[in-house]
Amino acid sequence: MPHIDFKNDFPGIRSAMAYRPETAEPMGVLAELLLRDDEGMSRADRELIGTYVSHLNDCFYCNYSHGAIACIYLGGDEELVNQVREDFTKAAISEKLKSLLNIARKVQQSGKAVLAEDIADAKTAGASDRDIHDTVLIAAAFCMFNRYVDGLATVTPTDMSSYPKRAMQIVENGYGSHVFKNKQPA
Amino acid sequence: MPYIPLEDHLPGITGLLEYRKDTAAPIRELTQILLRGESTLTEGERELIATIVSHRNSCRFCTAAHTAAADILLGETESTAQVKADHHSAPLSEKMKCLLTIAAQTQESGKAVTTQAVQEAKDAGATDLEIHDTVLIAALFCLYNRYVDGLATVAPSDPGFYEGLGKRLKDNGYNRLPQGYDHLKK
Numbered sequence: 001m002p003h004i005d006f007k008n009d010f011p012g013i014r015s016a017m018a019y020r021p022e023t024a025e026p027m028g029v030l031a032e033l034l035l036r037d038d039e040g041m042s043r044a045d046r047e048l049i050g051t052y053v054s055h056l057n058d059c060f061y062c063n064y065s066h067g068a069i070a071c072i073y074l075g076g077d078e079e080l081v082n083q084v085r086e087d088f089t090k091a092a093i094s095e096k097l098k099s100l101l102n103i104a105r106k107v108q109q110s111g112k113a114v115l116a117e118d119i120a121d122a123k124t125a126g127a128s129d130r131d132i133h134d135t136v137l138i139a140a141a142f143c144m145f146n147r148y149v150d151g152l153a154t155v156t157p158t159d160m161s162s163y164p165k166r167a168m169q170i171v172e173n174g175y176g177s178h179v180f181k182n183k184q185p186a
Numbered sequence: 187m188p189y190i191p192l193e194d195h196l197p198g199i200t201g202l203l204e205y206r207k208d209t210a211a212p213i214r215e216l217t218q219i220l221l222r223g224e225s226t227l228t229e230g231e232r233e234l235i236a237t238i239v240s241h242r243n244s245c246r247f248c249t250a251a252h253t254a255a256a257d258i259l260l261g262e263t264e265s266t267a268q269v270k271a272d273h274h275s276a277p278l279s280e281k282m283k284c285l286l287t288i289a290a291q292t293q294e295s296g297k298a299v300t301t302q303a304v305q306e307a308k309d310a311g312a313t314d315l316e317i318h319d320t321v322l323i324a325a326l327f328c329l330y331n332r333y334v335d336g337l338a339t340v341a342p343s344d345p346g347f348y349e350g351l352g353k354r355l356k357d358n359g360y361n362r363l364p365q366g367y368d369h370l371k372k
Contacts, residue, residue, distance in 0.1 A: 111335025150296025
């Protein structure tokens with residue numbers, strides 16, 4: 001049961017956002033800018049970083065919501081999403097993305113855990129300054145989103161078939177207040 | 187030395203917010219709403235939440251900056267000192283101590299926030315909105331602290347720097363200065 005009365009029955013972060021639309025608005029804008037951008041890293045890469053950090057933070061709702069979005073961008077390759085969760089070093093992804101997931105893993109622990117050698121490895125693998133910046137900020141943003149979702153004990157849907165439907169809403173319409181203003185996908 | 191090129195005259199978060207101004211805008215807006223917007227918590231009380239989380243994340247820059255802002259807003263320095271040492275013995279209301287416990291739990295993990303801590307906060311008079319905002323402020327500082335340290339930004343050692351920054355946070359809040367920050371170049 002949620003820690004506070006959201007006065008709605010939306011799932012996960014949507015219930016907290018609907019409860020306080022004023023703070024939801026900039027969070028939606030931030031997610032849109034960081035996750036739906038193709039400069040340097042693809043949308044799939046960005047969602048995989050969000051999925052992996054949510055997995056490490058043990059935030060089921062965010063992990064499976066963003067995993068489902070990544071899966072759509074990857075043409076339905078759920079196996080790849082699972083490989084990233086389980087052991088990204090063995091996943092069929094570029095060396096660059098592996099080095100960025102390593103940085104995200106450190107950020108999840110603590111900002112201080114990111115070492116100069118982690119950055120050097122990413123640069124050797126072809127990551128730009130902007131890629132490194134975005135990776136750190138995406139990982140840090142998920143450390144916020146995950147805590148928001150679980151810190152208020154929002155409701156986690158148990159029907160796994162609902163995740164791809166909400167994911168498709170994001171793929172089609174992006175992040176923003178429509179996720180709690182429009183009817184939830186059946 | 188920062189891992190990405192940032193302007194020398196803008197240490198800590200200030201350089202990051204100028205590095206990518208498009209993502210900075212919603213981060214600033216969210217912070218302005220949460221720490222300076224209309225609330226039943228004072229600005230000083232909300233800065234204490236930022237302080238305890240930054241301190242527990244061992245983020246030197248953010249801890250010093252928000253300690254300075256809280257000290258100016260509260261007109262005393264004992265509260266910030268006690269919040270960092272043991273917030274239960276700080277000269278604060280029971281409600282505020284309970285909210286700081288929730289913030290400290292959020293810093294660990296969203297899942298670490300207990301029903302008991304939330305109930306104690308409610309028993310001490312905390313509203314649902316105050317609990318919501320406490321969790322979100324704590325979560326937001328988990329973003330900031332990782333952003334600041336994950337990219338190895340500089341934390342000035344001169345206490346005078348933070349006094350100046352604290353005053354700027356009191357006078358201008360978290361909005362970007364309309365004229366930018368070139369006037370801070372020495």
